[in-house]
Structure formats: C-alpha cells, structure tokens
Amino acid sequence: MTTSNSTKTKYDPNFTQHCIDIIGPKATPRTREVMSALIRHIHDFAREVELTVDEWMMGVDFLNETGHIHFQDPKRNEMHRLSDVIGLESLVDEIAHKHALETDEIPTSSSILGPFWSPNAPWRELGGSIIQDPHNGHVTLMHGRVIDLITKEGIPNAVVDIWQASSNGKYDFQDPENQTDNNLRGKFRTDDKGYYHFYCLKPTSYSLPTDGTAGVLLKALDRHPMRPAHIHLMISADNYKPCTTQIFPRDDPWLETDTVMAVKDDLVVDFKPLEGDKQATLDLEYNVLLAPKGNPSARL
Amino acid sequence: MTTSNSTKTKYDPNFTQHCIDIIGPKATPRTREVMSALIRHIHDFAREVELTVDEWMMGVDFLNETGHIHFQDPKRNEMHRLSDVIGLESLVDEIAHKHALETDEIPTSSSILGPFWSPNAPWRELGGSIIQDPHNGHVTLMHGRVIDLITKEGIPNAVVDIWQASSNGKYDFQDPENQTDNNLRGKFRTDDKGYYHFYCLKPTSYSLPTDGTAGVLLKALDRHPMRPAHIHLMISADNYKPCTTQIFPRDDPWLETDTVMAVKDDLVVDFKPLEGDKQATLDLEYNVLLAPKGNPSARL
Known part of the structure; x- marks a missing residue:
C-alpha cells in the first residue's frame, strides 16, 4: 500500500x-x-x-458506454474485454486453477473459454486436420500425450478440443467470407495409450478490436492492443479435472506484453521444423497432465 | 487489510x-x-x-445490464445510482470538500448536485415561497444568514439556490401530472447583512427506484432503498468558494441508514414549531459559512 x-x-x-x-x-x-x-x-x-468528482463521473460514463456496446452488438462483450485489459480474467483464472488443485472442486470453466469456443466443434479422426479453408499460415503437426498427474500413465479416450484463429487473425465466427463453419476447430480422442496427433496452423497474433471503450483505455494507458498468437485447448477425460488453456509460440513478439496478460511461462511452446511430412512443415509436441478427481493426496 | x-x-x-x-x-x-x-x-x-469465474462473469453481466438501463432511458443513470449505493459518490464528495478547504481550488460541483438540480430555477423575492402546487406537506419558514468563514460577517448578495421533492417524494421533473415547472425550486439573494428567508416544505423521505440493477444489489445486500428527507442547497457568492449540500430533518427515521450514505452530522437540522405566521407552521434556521477564495491562511 x-x-x-x-x-x-x-x-x-x-x-x-x-x-x-x-x-x-x-x-x-x-x-x-x-x-x-x-x-x-x-x-x-x-x-x-x-x-475527483470529474474522474468519478468519467468512470460512470465510461462504464455506461461499455455496457451500451454489448447491447448494440450482443456478440461483442466489451465489459468482458475491459476486465481482460486490466488483467482481471487472467487473475480469476489463476485463482480458479490454484483452487482446483488444492481442493476437490472443478472450476466452472465455461466462461474462461473466451468468446470463441464452440460447443459444436466436430469430432475428427486422429491424424486428421482442422484446416478446412485456404490460409497463409504454416501447417503444423501437433501431437502429444494426455497423462495422469499422479501415476504418470497415459489416459486413453481423453478429449482434446482445439480452436484457433486463421492466419488473418480471425475465428470462423468473425470471418464468414473466408471461413466455413468449424474451420480450425475440432475434437479428438486420445488412443489407448493416451496419445493424440492432428494438423493445425502455427497461430497468428492479432489485435483486439479498438473501436470501443477498451480501445479508449488502451490508448490512455499508451498500450498496444495485441494478443500474442495462441492455440486454445480444452482437455478433459472421465474422472479427471478438465484443463482449459492457451499455448503460445516462443518466437511471438507480444508474449511479454500480451494485452490481456494471459501468458504464463509454462504455456510457451516450441514449433520446430518438420521434415518428411507432406502435409506439414512444423512440429509441435504438447503433453498435458490431468489431475484425477477426488482428493489427490489420498492417492499419493 | x-x-x-x-x-x-x-x-x-x-x-x-x-x-x-x-x-x-x-x-x-x-x-x-x-x-x-x-x-x-x-x-x-x-x-x-x-x-470465482462465475462471480467475475456475474459482475461483467451486472455492469453490462446497468449500462443498458441508461441507454433505454437516458434520464435514468443507473451506474451513477449504483456508485451511490456503495457510498462512492458520498466519498468523492468528502474528498472534494476536504481538498477545497486545503487548497485554493474550487471543486467541480456540477455532478455532485445530483440528477435533480436545474439551471433554470427562477429568481424569487426574499420572503417569497417556492411552493407553487398543492401538496400534503408542512410549510416551513426557512431563514438564516450566509457568513464569511474568516471574518464571521454576513455576505450581502449571496445566492441561495434551493430545490426539493414534493410531499409525494417526487421532483417536478418526475411528476408532470402534479407539479408545474420549477415547483419547489428557487434562487434567492441575501440582503445587505447576509440574511435570507423564504417558504418551503418540510421535506419527505423517498425510495430510490428499485426496478434496476441498483435494486438487485440492495436486495442482495438486504438493504432498504430509502433516502432520508432532505433539502438541496447550493450557496454561492462572488469571491467565495461555493457550497453544495443537503440538509436533513433530525426526526427522519432513515438518517442512520441513508441508502446513499450522504448524511453527515452537521447536516442534520431542527424544524421547530412556528406560531403567528399565517403561511407556515414550522421554522428552520440554517446559517451557512462560506470560505473566501484565495489562500485562507494568508487572510488569518
């Protein structure tokens, strides 16, 4: 203080x-x-x-205007974005995850999925691709294993739900002219040893919309509106606590100053050159540890 | 902490x-x-x-809804009301007044006048009445002196601007069926010794509107929506710092729990029985100290 x-x-x-x-x-x-x-x-x-009285009144007007944007365009939640820009969603996410590890409760994660998760993402076969439409990105073979935090064994039949923006920085919802429904979305099930693999894009960084009150605040704070490139993941399995996360390429220039402060060290990953694969030029290994439901200490 | x-x-x-x-x-x-x-x-x-994530999201939704009310009815500023209900306007007002006394700045007071002040209140003669329309209240002879804080002498030609709700708890703006424009509003000038007197009503307590988000919050907090009865005053004079305030009858049952926490001890006043006046049954003496502009310590 x-x-x-x-x-x-x-x-x-x-x-x-x-x-x-x-x-x-x-x-x-x-x-x-x-x-x-x-x-x-x-x-x-x-x-x-x-x-001061003027500053208080400015705050009242600012929040009124922020609420108004949502009702002009219900797909756009500027109040949510404003709370992201001051780091609040990222902090609440940290609190929820700490809490989930310490207790037996599952954090309600539907709202920390961000505005672009879809409940309708299609099931795809292991080895398939989530890329449906043309793009200017780098195709990546993403693969790894979903592992029990305690036993370190693979978890068969776990669900890997992935979604990402295209190389123009837009999700399918936002870009109907260039993208078909469910482009760059998919759900995969791990094999009997917990492994998964599929094709996706190396993600592209993008700007938050700056024509609303969040943009006004960012400008007043002399901050950029850029999010580092990221892939969204939601990994779940029966009897395990689900994990909702984002992963970021290590070479992204916006990692340090992500405008919604969502980058954590262990979420930064390496895209490596891949040879001998006709579909992809990059390789990304990503393994996920899931904590079993129930008191973890009772199982140790 | x-x-x-x-x-x-x-x-x-x-x-x-x-x-x-x-x-x-x-x-x-x-x-x-x-x-x-x-x-x-x-x-x-x-x-x-x-x-929790749910609580954060509930807050985002709540503020969106609060902003929406203002755009459905621009005369109604629910975000302003929400900040009142958590005591913020009253606190900002305290800060502004402390600041005005310590420094030579005049606090911008237009926004702490509340939503019912009018720039068009009519000038009235000393001894006149601000009551234009029928009511069920008690007519009061309000009188006093506007005094220099330092010299303790009366300030001639000071302006006493008064506005109040009628006995049904509504201001003229809100009640066009029962009240004519500028009912219970008026501006008076003090005489050559700084005295003023006029007729007004003993004020009536009223409820904030409870059909918006402020009402939702008050209900969740198990709090009532009542404001104690009050008279609004704005007193000003050339070369003095203006004073915007509210005064409250000592016998009001809501003084302790004013839902916007605006009551301060020195703003509680006594309405006393008045005899021998055909127009009024109550008497209220209220004297106002105004601080001169310029560094007060330099004048001591």
Missing part, C-alpha cells in the same frame, strides 16, 4: 465500515464477504488517489 | 506489478496514478475473496 497515514486519517475513519455495517442479516455470507471487500477496496482506491 | 500472508503469497507475486508496468510512457501522470491504483485494488480484492 502506498496510502500514507495522512491520507488515511484525513477522511472520516468510520465511513467505509458504516457502508459495510448496513448490509442486512439476510445477505448470504458470500455476498457479505465479496461486497464488503469490494466496497473497502473501492473506497481505499478513491481515498488513495483522491479521486 | 484482512488479506492474510498465505493468500498474498499463494498467487504470482509479480502479476499485478506487471499489469502496471506495461502502462506506456505516453500515459499522463494522473492516468498512470489512477489506473495503477485501480488495478492494484481490484486485483487485491479478487485475491482476497478468491473471486
């Missing part, structure tokens, strides 16, 4: 506690916990920077 | 600083200061309560 004592004591020391104390007895314990902390942090923020 | 060390160290200790460090060199110093503090407090909040 950089709050000086003088700033802290200058203002009514009972005000924030009063705002928390008037929460009534029928509020659920979790509502009380979350809203008490939110009120405390927002008040501490306002006192720390001595937020 | 209730953040335990274990919660603090469990998560990537560099993540929040990284989100701050990527702010670029062209961001203004104030943008950097405000947004750095906002990111730090929002992240601390999320870690402290271990915010």
Whole structure:
C-alpha cells in the first residue's frame, strides 16, 4: 500500500465500515464477504488517489458506454474485454486453477473459454486436420500425450478440443467470407495409450478490436492492443479435472506484453521444423497432465 | 487489510506489478496514478475473496445490464445510482470538500448536485415561497444568514439556490401530472447583512427506484432503498468558494441508514414549531459559512 497515514486519517475513519455495517442479516455470507471487500477496496482506491468528482463521473460514463456496446452488438462483450485489459480474467483464472488443485472442486470453466469456443466443434479422426479453408499460415503437426498427474500413465479416450484463429487473425465466427463453419476447430480422442496427433496452423497474433471503450483505455494507458498468437485447448477425460488453456509460440513478439496478460511461462511452446511430412512443415509436441478427481493426496 | 500472508503469497507475486508496468510512457501522470491504483485494488480484492469465474462473469453481466438501463432511458443513470449505493459518490464528495478547504481550488460541483438540480430555477423575492402546487406537506419558514468563514460577517448578495421533492417524494421533473415547472425550486439573494428567508416544505423521505440493477444489489445486500428527507442547497457568492449540500430533518427515521450514505452530522437540522405566521407552521434556521477564495491562511 502506498496510502500514507495522512491520507488515511484525513477522511472520516468510520465511513467505509458504516457502508459495510448496513448490509442486512439476510445477505448470504458470500455476498457479505465479496461486497464488503469490494466496497473497502473501492473506497481505499478513491481515498488513495483522491479521486475527483470529474474522474468519478468519467468512470460512470465510461462504464455506461461499455455496457451500451454489448447491447448494440450482443456478440461483442466489451465489459468482458475491459476486465481482460486490466488483467482481471487472467487473475480469476489463476485463482480458479490454484483452487482446483488444492481442493476437490472443478472450476466452472465455461466462461474462461473466451468468446470463441464452440460447443459444436466436430469430432475428427486422429491424424486428421482442422484446416478446412485456404490460409497463409504454416501447417503444423501437433501431437502429444494426455497423462495422469499422479501415476504418470497415459489416459486413453481423453478429449482434446482445439480452436484457433486463421492466419488473418480471425475465428470462423468473425470471418464468414473466408471461413466455413468449424474451420480450425475440432475434437479428438486420445488412443489407448493416451496419445493424440492432428494438423493445425502455427497461430497468428492479432489485435483486439479498438473501436470501443477498451480501445479508449488502451490508448490512455499508451498500450498496444495485441494478443500474442495462441492455440486454445480444452482437455478433459472421465474422472479427471478438465484443463482449459492457451499455448503460445516462443518466437511471438507480444508474449511479454500480451494485452490481456494471459501468458504464463509454462504455456510457451516450441514449433520446430518438420521434415518428411507432406502435409506439414512444423512440429509441435504438447503433453498435458490431468489431475484425477477426488482428493489427490489420498492417492499419493 | 484482512488479506492474510498465505493468500498474498499463494498467487504470482509479480502479476499485478506487471499489469502496471506495461502502462506506456505516453500515459499522463494522473492516468498512470489512477489506473495503477485501480488495478492494484481490484486485483487485491479478487485475491482476497478468491473471486470465482462465475462471480467475475456475474459482475461483467451486472455492469453490462446497468449500462443498458441508461441507454433505454437516458434520464435514468443507473451506474451513477449504483456508485451511490456503495457510498462512492458520498466519498468523492468528502474528498472534494476536504481538498477545497486545503487548497485554493474550487471543486467541480456540477455532478455532485445530483440528477435533480436545474439551471433554470427562477429568481424569487426574499420572503417569497417556492411552493407553487398543492401538496400534503408542512410549510416551513426557512431563514438564516450566509457568513464569511474568516471574518464571521454576513455576505450581502449571496445566492441561495434551493430545490426539493414534493410531499409525494417526487421532483417536478418526475411528476408532470402534479407539479408545474420549477415547483419547489428557487434562487434567492441575501440582503445587505447576509440574511435570507423564504417558504418551503418540510421535506419527505423517498425510495430510490428499485426496478434496476441498483435494486438487485440492495436486495442482495438486504438493504432498504430509502433516502432520508432532505433539502438541496447550493450557496454561492462572488469571491467565495461555493457550497453544495443537503440538509436533513433530525426526526427522519432513515438518517442512520441513508441508502446513499450522504448524511453527515452537521447536516442534520431542527424544524421547530412556528406560531403567528399565517403561511407556515414550522421554522428552520440554517446559517451557512462560506470560505473566501484565495489562500485562507494568508487572510488569518
């Protein structure tokens, strides 16, 4: 905290506690916990920077405008994007994953899939390709093994669900002129030893849309709107905790400054030259560890 | 802070600083200061309560819906109301007033006037009434003196701008069926000794609208939506810092739990019985101290 004592004591020391104390007895314990902390942090923020009336009003207008974008175009969730740009989705994701490892709960991951996951991705055969349409990218043979975190054995019949943008930086949803439905999407099942392999593209970096309020904020912060290239993956198997993740090519220039701060060291992967494959010029090995459901320590 | 060390160290200790460090060199110093503090407090909040993905998504949806209300009905600013309900406007107001007293700046007060101030309130004669239309309230003779904070002398020609809701809890804007334009509004000038007097109503408490997201939040917090009865005042004079305030009758049942937390001890006033006045049954004395512009300490 950089709050000086003088700033802290200058203002009514009972005000924030009063705002928390008037929460009534029928509020659920979790509502009380979350809203008490939110009120405390927002008040501490306002006192720390001595937020002016104009700045507060600017914030109100900014959030109104952000909400408006969603209702002009329901496919576009600018409030979600705004929370990404300040790192909140990435942080909530970290919290959920830590929590999943420590406890026996499965984090609800439907919303951290991002806006481009599809429940309708087709099942494809091992060794098949998710590339349906023309592109300017580099075809990659992606392969690996889905492994039990505890026994280190392969998990047969695990599902590897993959989706990615094309070489123009757009997903099929966003690009009906160039892409057919389910281009660059597919679900694969691992073989009896837990192995999978298929063809995809080396991914391409792209810019967030900058014509909304998130773009206004990025400009005010003198930040770029670029996401590093990435492949989305959702890996699941019966009796295991599912894993939703993104992987990033090590040579991407935006890794350090990903505008939604989603890059973690262990998610950076190497695309290597591949020889002797008529379909692909690059090779990507990616192995996934899945934690079994149930108390992991009980199995150790 | 209730953040335990274990919660603090469990998560990537560099993540929040990284989100701050990527702010670029062209961001203004104030943008950097405000947004750095906002990111730090929002992240601390999320870690402290271990915010879940579902709760984060619920927050995104809630703010989208709040923004939507404003665009369905531009006269209704639900985001403003939401910030009131968590005490933010009242806190920003406290900060602005402390700042105005300590420095030579005049806080921009147009936005803390609330949504019901009107720039078109009519000038009225001293001793006149702001009551134009029928009501069920108690007519009050309000009077007092506008005084120089330093010299304690009356300030001639000061402007007392008053507005209030009628006995049904509605302002003229909201109630065209029962109230004519500028009912319960008026501007008065103090006499050559700084005194003013006019007739108004003892104010009536009212509920915030509860059919929007602010109502959803109030319900979740098990809080009532009531504002204590109040009279709005904006007092100004040449060469003095203006004062925008609200005053509250001491016998109001909602003083302690005002749903927008705007009550301060020195704003609670006594309406006393009045005899011998054909127009009014209550008497309210209210004196206002105005600070001169310029460095006050230089004048002491």
